[in-house]
Amino acid sequence: MANRSETLFTEAQEHLVGGVNSAVRAFRSVGGTPVFMRRGEGAWIEDEDGKQYVDYVLSYGPLAIGHAHPEVVEAISRTAANGTSFGAPTALETELATVVKGIMPSIERIRMVNSGTEACLSAVRLARGYTGRDRILKFRGNYHGHVDALLVEAGSGVLTLGIPGSPGVPAAVTEMTLTAPYNDIEAVRTLFETYGDTIAAVLVEPVSGNMNCVPALPEFLQGLRTLCDDSGAMLVFDEVMSGFRASLGGAQGRYGVTPDLTALGKVIGGGLPVGALGGRAEVMDYLAPTGPVYQAGTLSGNPLAMASGLATLRNLSRPDVHAQAEAWTTRLLEGLQARARAAGIPLVTHQAGTMFGLFFTDAPSVVRFEDVAECDGERFVRFFHGMLEAGVYFAPSAFEAGFVSTAHDEAALSHTLDAAERVFATL
Incomplete structure (x- = not known):
């Protein structure tokens, strides 16, 4: 049976161009059906079937203090x-x-x-x-x-x-x-x-x-x-x-x-x-x-x-709020790098405050578009779908940054890193 997102996407394609109102949402580069969301709270979002995800898209950046603050x-x-x-x-x-x-x-x-x-x-x-x-x-x-x-x-x-x-x-x-x-x-x-x-x-x-x-x-x-x-x-x-x-x-x-x-x-x-x-x-x-x-x-x-x-x-702007979210982002990336190394998966990460990037490459650095284009896009697709299945939502594109909010906490970190450990093992 089709899940609710598949049903909604079929309907949306009859009325909206490509079934979406912003091109990246269509999942064209990763395959599969876009997930339709119905609510969010803090660091988490919930789809139309009631499944919850730790959200690292955050509406592509605006939700710096989380959903529905x-x-x-x-x-x-x-x-x-x-x-x-x-x-x-x-x-x-x-x-x-x-x-x-x-x-x-x-x-x-x-x-x-x-x-x-x-x-x-x-x-x-x-x-x-x-x-x-x-x-x-x-x-x-x-x-x-x-x-x-x-x-x-x-x-x-x-x-x-x-x-x-x-x-x-x-x-x-x-x-x-x-x-x-x-x-x-x-x-x-x-x-x-x-x-x-x-x-x-x-x-x-x-x-x-x-x-x-x-x-x-x-x-x-x-x-x-x-x-x-x-x-x-x-x-x-x-x-x-x-x-x-x-x-x-x-x-x-x-x-x-x-x-x-x-x-x-x-x-x-x-x-x-x-x-x-x-x-x-x-x-x-x-x-x-x-x-x-x-x-x-x-x-x-x-x-x-x-x-x-x-x-x-x-x-x-309150004291230490932004600094704590930056520190949380650092812990997230350190945890992802450690689990990727343990699984033998080459991974480069970037951080700028509460923005971050994940690059599947064994290159020593990623500083230009040409470096990004040479990363392993097929591995990213498998990582994306594995994490999605595990309840972690990244942008459906290897060319989009990730974001953290002040609402991301220990529960979100544990859920993400546990999922990543399982997914890296399949890559």
Whole structure:
């Protein structure tokens, strides 16, 4: 007999494109049927058949304090009772902006938007408007949302589905997009020697979460900062994933490199759709209504997302909360490495705060997209399904990062490591 997820997926395919509303959810790269979830609490989620899983997807990052956290639920409920959207300013927008600015000192002004994609799109437009230049430089395997000009050699679902680019994006749109290998500052320097006075911005994930979790080398980020300073280009950090995860202050706080602009999302909505663009006041003030670069959105800064984000960031900012979640992540990876070694399975792990990556490879390091692409994808598929069967939920793609929340506890750790020990033995 079909389980509930199989029945629901069959029905969904009659109405939704591919049966899903985001491509990676379709399980195309791992095979099988997507698991339909019906509830979550803390570190655990439950599918439509009542089976429970330790969750390391966490809605691809936003749930930094776990599912259905009482403070978040209460904030959303209280706010919704007074109205869900006004298309007018509210005090909550300023409150959340103030909290974000207090955590990330590089941000002097903020514009709230509705997604990470929108934040990156707005960053590109603003950088071009401010500098009067047209070219954008990005990196192979970095994904900045489904923005036409940024789908060149992108990561995340584009890699998962094996799509090299995307039909529907005219060549004229991408001809102003330069690409370079991630973590290769010499390749970037070469591009600047040729195109430096035409480059408006360098857009980078300081911790890549879309070719699995690959942190930038510290000298790479500092090299980008120097090249941008010397050429007059904007350095844009896409911290949609790494913000409030690589450290409380994001990757820029962890590595001590200050960008001109920062794209945010995920955690600042606490599970509701949200994004933000922030940076130096003189640059941000080029946005309308104070400047000539137009950007607007009816639901930008909507009360529900602001309330959810406030509750999340205030909780995450309490003393030792983030540090304890980082320490838990370290214990998880150490436990997985020990069990992989015992089973003779080559495994490289990466950690950046509460983000992590698992790579089935015997290579000494994984620092570029090319390294990720050479990992054992077939072994990952078997690992994924084995852990899924054992009640541990990882993203259904070898190109997606994993995430930990403050709700992950000893029970979740024991369950995960016991399952991993059994699964590694089958690989």
